[in-house]
Amino acid sequence: MSAEASTTTTDELVHLATDLRLACMRISRRVRFESTDTVAPHQFSVLARLEDAPRSPRELAAIECVSAPSMTRTVNRLVELGLVGRAGNPDDGRQVILSLTASGRATLRRIRRKRDQWMVSRIAELPASDKALLRRASAILAKVAQQ
Amino acid sequence: MSAEASTTTTDELVHLATDLRLACMRISRRVRFESTDTVAPHQFSVLARLEDAPRSPRELAAIECVSAPSMTRTVNRLVELGLVGRAGNPDDGRQVILSLTASGRATLRRIRRKRDQWMVSRIAELPASDKALLRRASAILAKVAQQ
DNA sequence: TATTGTTATACTCTATAACTATA
């Protein structure tokens, strides 16, 4: 009875984990639902991967944990939509190099802006103390997600 | 320079929204990825809807925002798996009433436990002050998601 | 022979349209 008072009990920990997980999943769900755009989730994900650097289909398939034929299909569609460009590698005739087009970059920006807008509109009305708390929580959650 | 110090600027607000959204989405993604179980996401969702009360296929289709034939298919599979039971409505011969079986309830519990475990293992190591902060953040996020 | 990428084929989830049974 004395040892439990000062620290977090297992029960409290599980409770916190459940509540926090549900809150994150619900927010994630709402954001995804709200920001349904011109490209599907798996297409958005590939565009985001190409943002930093051009990549080969194989690389993308590995990162996204899908098969090579699946990635071929996804990439074909993105090329068709004009969001991704395909180029050959002069040093290795087998390889294909994929990169974002200007339109692809614009699409990424637009989708992110839309997602953020949903979140901004909900946070804006909160009292300053809640915002400050979420600011700190955000950093902790980011670390938790990275683990 | 004097007015901006005390309150949240638009820029800070958007920044917070982006960070918080990304953190929630990443955690959600990790949880879903980690807890891939016997049933697919859309099946899990239907099981959860049947937890509180039996429902008709039509009701489920409306709640889950899918077509009636899609729900027929999903339900068929869940019945095949023994997780959902099908019964006729004596008052209306057209209607079908779906409810969770004992096995369906057990499956829901098992999946939730698995999802929680991932979150618990990550939160457990945090300092007590972070846990306390997340406890408060969780409540705020829950309200935000509900809006 | 190993690697990169595509094509062939099949399974699942989704949808719309057509159908059956009941009200």
Place this chain on the structure above:
DNA sequence: TATAGTTATAGAGTATAACAATA
């Protein structure tokens, strides 16, 4: 005729296996 549910059919995403081209 209107409603609940299913069946018919098609489109998109996924997978594995087989193939072509290059190293």
